[in-house]
Amino acid sequence: MGNWVINYWLSVLFLATWLGLNVFLFVHAFLSYEKADKYFYTREILGSALAWARASARCLNFNSMLILLPVCRNLLSFLRGTCSFCRRSLRKQLDHNLTFHKLVAYMICLHTAIHIIAHLFNFEHYSRSRQATDGSLASILSTLSQQEKDEDSWLNPIQSPNMSWKWILATGILYIFERILRFYRSKQKVVITKVVKHPSNVLELQMSKRGFSMEVGQYIFVNCPSISYLEWHPFTLTSAPEEDFFSIHIRAVGDWTESLIRAFEQKHSPMPRIEVDGPFGTVSEDVFQYEVAVLVGAGIGVTPFASILKSIWYKFWHADHNLKTQTIYFYWICRETGAFAWFSDLLASLEHEMEELGKVDFLNYHLFLTGWDTNIAGHATLNFDKATDILTGLKQKTSFGRPMWDNEFSTIANAHPKSVVGVFLCGPQTLAKSLSKCCHQYSSLDPRKVQFYFNKENF
CATH class of the missing domain: 3.40.50.80 (Nucleotide-binding domain of ferredoxin-NADP reductase (FNR) module)
Known part of the structure; x- marks a missing residue:
């Protein structure tokens, strides 16, 4: 129990904060649409399903803003270097990036389901109100003229324009910059200086690249266009920062690695071209x-x-x-x-x-x-x-x-x-x-x- 507190107290605090923000945004939006006077007439038509739809939409916007941050690998590597003089418990949080990415994805799925189901009830309630002939307030409101296009109309906030783009603008730009940087680095020339075939079907590649700088334990993504233009595979660097080259060891464990090893084993064929993206930081x-x-x-x-x-x-x-x-x-x-x-x-x-x-x-x-x-x-x-x-x-x-x-x-x-x-x-x-x-x-x-x-x- 002692080390659990030592290792995970900050992770628990971070997750509690994230969950607390989700709860706050959901409850705040729900009460706004469920209690506010300006939505009184809309609630007469749609009932509480309106509040459920809008509250889940608020959480969808929030989590859509976060979903790309954990996969910005250059950003994480920069933060790891920036935090190198901070407490190790703070740096350790960067190692849970993929776990947090998955949790955010699960939260998006949850609120997507709530949002869709709530809108199905909205449409059903609206259709029932339009067909009602009992002279109720809901039936009267639902048959009002649909010609009015006032964006601030409180009668039908479903027709108001989506503001969702503001939530994802900053992270979207950051991720686009991340992809441009990675694309630029991947297109820089890689020179293969040495190829060594080890026992147990392990291939060692020693390479050099202009401006390449690494730390111990980092990894790179490798692509071989002659095998696949789209497949990028991570490999840990096995060289030391003090060496004048960087190296990886590749074991045949699948179609791509087997094809790569075969390509380098062909003596009378030109050496395959390799593209490298990275390096990226790890624990x-x-x-x-x-x-x-x-x-x-x-x-x-x-x-x-x-x-x-x-x-x-x-x-x-x-x-x-x-x-x-x-x-x-x-x-x-x-x-x-x-x-x-x-x-x-x-x-x-x-x-x-x-x-x-x-x-x-x-x-x-x-x-x-x-x-x-x-x-x-x-x-x-x-x-x-x-x-x-x-x-x-x-x-x-x-x-x-x-x-x-x-x-x-x-x-x-x-x-x-x-x-x-x-x-x-x-x-x-x-x-x-x-x-x-x-x-x-x-x-x-x-x-x-x-x-x-x-x-x-x-x-």
Whole structure:
């Protein structure tokens, strides 16, 4: 319960404010049309359905104004940079942009349904009043001349012009500017400097682009016009900001990625043209804001941490004394041994660098293999006493199965009883639930004790 308050109090406050504004706008509009004297005669014709229709329309305008803001990725990246010196709880709200985008969409659907149903009742009431012959006030009002076009007529506010465009004008202009900027950046020339084919059907592309500047953990959108003009796919950058190129690792997991890898494997064909949009900020940018960082990658989800670990190597190489992070725990969970190949060289370099600098305890990495056969397990058991792991060549031995997260978090909490620990995940939602639960369980509300902050990559 302690870490839930630490991690989510601002999110709850933000959502409560948004819901409160929806309730206020709905109630205010409803009472205006239900109680105001100027709508008395209209209410005689339409009844309370008028107030329901207008109140839901007010909320539709409000949420239509908000719906595009969470998908303005350049705006979010700018805000993340602006908030870099603010509290981490404020920056974390930017990581829930897609969740908020979906909530706003659900609210629009709700009020759209209310609006449509209310107007169906309006038309039914109006039609019934027009056909009535009992001399009631509603029948008399509904048969008044329809020739009057006074826009301020209180008899039939349904005919008044829509003012909805004022609600979405500012955000609409902002989103158009966002799309123009992204289109301009995507058309800048990308030079592919190196192509590497790794085991487990993973392709590495090293590229350069004029004016390209990145931070650790950021991602880009990639398009290959020869495959599809419309498909843009997000990929986390695996290079470090200190390198003179930027790179991505692509695993074949669908038609588009398979087609892209095949295109680069054809030796006698020209290299496909690549368009790049970005980079855009993610939660992993905050990794160096924590004293202790726990990095958890599942399969190809290790890519953002490749950028982080490379950057750490450069920081140690150049003796960067401004590094706030004191210890990193890195967990990589894979299904097959081949997936370890392209990343083990980086870990070996870091392992050697930490030994030379006398900081062996700075990087604690743990590799887990979840898919294996009896031959691999038996071979690993027979060679367990060797200095290096038979699967990766690293000094840290590969474990079989999945991590026991309760044990891992308990160990980290005992080793850093007064630290702020950032937990970063790039992986499936089921793993996110387990890690989030452990963060809640092993944190304390007392700021003098250990606190775990959970962060998940969202594209």
